[in-house]
Amino acid sequence: MMDERARIHEQATARERENRWCAKGRAKVVHPKYGQVIVPHGSNYAAILNAAEYWGCDWLEVLDAEVWLALPGDGPLVKPKEFCKRIGGN
Numbered sequence: 001m002m003d004e005r006a007r008i009h010e011q012a013t014a015r016e017r018e019n020r021w022c023a024k025g026r027a028k029v030v031h032p033k034y035g036q037v038i039v040p041h042g043s044n045y046a047a048i049l050n051a052a053e054y055w056g057c058d059w060l061e062v063l064d065a066e067v068w069l070a071l072p073g074d075g076p077l078v079k080p081k082e083f084c085k086r087i088g089g090n
Contacts, residue, residue, distance in 0.1 A: 026070035
């Protein structure tokens with residue numbers, strides 16, 4: 001029973017991560033310690049989670065980050081390798 005619950009939780013976590021990284025919007029996340037990064041934006045919270053994953057830190061460390069609308073001149077969108085070649089992706 002526990003193995004089944006763990007498997008379901010793992011699948012849900014993977015789906016949530018995929019949805020975050022494949023969002024259509026773009027946000028510029030700025031943090032005093034880590035700098036700035038352009039990530040997919042489904043919500044400000046999701047953008048912070050993506051930025052923290054990109055920076056390799058815990059998302060609780062970057063809650064003071066600012067999330068802004070990404071303008072064309074802000075730079076390229078970053079994504080993990082497994083999401084870069086998706087059809088219809090950014």
